[in-house]
Amino acid sequence: MRVDIGYFDSHCHLVPPLRSQRDRDALKAGLADGTIDAICSDHTPLDEDVKRMPFGESEPGATGVELLLPLALKWAMESAVPLARALGALTSRPAAIMQVDAGAIVAGAAADLCVFDPGAHVRVTPGSLRSQGKNTPFIATNCPARALHAGCGQVVHESVA
DSSP: OOOOOTTTOGGGOOSSOOOOHHHHHHHHHHHHHTSSOOOOOOOOOOOHHHHSSOGGGSOOOOOOHHHHHHHHHHHHHHHTOOHHHHHHHHTHHHHHHHTOSOSSOOTTSOOEEEEEETTOOEEOOGGGOOSSOOOOTTTTOEESOEEEEEEESSEEEEOOO
16 A cells, blocks of 8 residues: 655645655554554544645645554555454554553443454445545555444444445
């Protein structure tokens, strides 16, 4: 998966900015060998109007929350990282680092769950996104999974069929 600003596509205008391929390869290696043990995403969905402008005038941001799991699982598969370790990097590890009571299933606590289909290969398109903003540098990326439902005490995301 190669994502860069290419011809200054405003969908790639992010803060922090996309880095070089060498930097991205180093991040992937750090995740694979455990040097980096948590993955997060900034979810900044924007209306298409602010992304239709020239790169330097467009607003920085992209939809992230509904793509975090499929993209992380794509990385894990490509890097031969076990599913449990990849899921831990998205859930229990960030919660432990931030000392937040989340990322675990505990009797009597609010449900903190994500139901996903690891066999539902999906191609990212504006129509496949439920977010307010349909902008992402990952349009046309094929992902190996789809998040179906996510919630913490209540459903906060449901996938389109």
